Amino acid sequence: MLRKLYNWTMGLAGGRHAMRALFGISFIESSVFPIPPDVLMIPMILSRRSRAFLIATIATIGSVLGALLGYWIGAVLMDSAGQWVLTVYGKQDAYHQLAGRFAEYGGWAILFAALTPFPFKVITIFSGAIGFPVPLFVLASIAGRAGRFFVVAALLWRYGPPIRDFIEQRLGLAFTLFMICLIGGFILLRYL
Numbered sequence: 001m002l003r004k005l006y007n008w009t010m011g012l013a014g015g016r017h018a019m020r021a022l023f024g025i026s027f028i029e030s031s032v033f034p035i036p037p038d039v040l041m042i043p044m045i046l047s048r049r050s051r052a053f054l055i056a057t058i059a060t061i062g063s064v065l066g067a068l069l070g071y072w073i074g075a076v077l078m079d080s081a082g083q084w085v086l087t088v089y090g091k092q093d094a095y096h097q098l099a100g101r102f103a104e105y106g107g108w109a110i111l112f113a114a115l116t117p118f119p120f121k122v123i124t125i126f127s128g129a130i131g132f133p134v135p136l137f138v139l140a141s142i143a144g145r146a147g148r149f150f151v152v153a154a155l156l157w158r159y160g161p162p163i164r165d166f167i168e169q170r171l172g173l174a175f176t177l178f179m180i181c182l183i184g185g186f187i188l189l190r191y192l
Contacts, residue, residue, distance in 0.1 A: 013043035019058055026062030030141075031070035031121050032085055037063065038152055045156040056146070056153035063145040064138065067114075067124045071137060074128025082125045102130055107140040114144020 012021035022044065026037040037059045045052045074082050102109055110132075113123035127137050155163045 013040050014047070018044050019055075022055065023058050023062040026059045027066035027069070029121070030063045030066030030124055030145075031073060033121075034119075037149070041149065041152060042156065045153055046161060049157050049160060052153040052157035053150070056149040059149045060142070060146045063114075063120075063149070064141045067120065067141045067145075068138070070121050070124025071128035071132075071134070074125035075131065076128070078125070078129040082129060085121060085125055102126070102132065106132060107136050110137060110140035111144040114141055115148050120145075 012018060012025070015021065018040070022037060022040050025033065025035065025040050029035065029037055041055055041059055044055050073085065110123055110127060112118065113120045124141075
């Protein structure tokens with residue numbers, strides 16, 4: 001099933017409605033869809049590198065608006081739709097464990113999920129379920145999603161096709177390392 005969704009998503013990249021499709025994929029990926037927008041962004045940017053940053057902007061806007069839908073699902077529909085999404089992604093047991101971590105890390109958890117391959121939809125739903133402050137949720141979502149999509153866009157704009165293989169194979173590792181450096185920098189600044 002995931003292979004069919006992946007192939008369908010790749011087919012959207014070459015169509016004349018690719019920008020609308022990117023917005024839609026970015027929107028639903030933040031709340032329920034399993035395929036990340038990067039899969040659509042990469043071929044779109046490679047075919048028209050001059051539009052790389054416009055493409056990243058559309059993905060960011062769609063993703064942050066979709067994150068608000070995920071938040072709403074968690075806040076209003078946690079007992080039904082929220083539990084279903086968590087079960088689909090194998091995170092139903094993580095609810096109580098995440099509650100403890102959110103009390104301590106909150107915005108950092110949202111930023112981390114927005115930047116990395118961790119299913120962002122799990123964090124968006126969870127944020128709504130625990131009533132995480134919406135303004136902080138939106139700011140962390142914007143920072144994380146923009147960081148992720150603009151880094152991909154910048155690399156593809158600058159290096160073109162050779163970087164595609166690197167991004168597709170090591171996206172998770174690259175963003176995880178970026179987050180470690182970012183958080184490490186903030187921790188270092190705090191204690192200096």
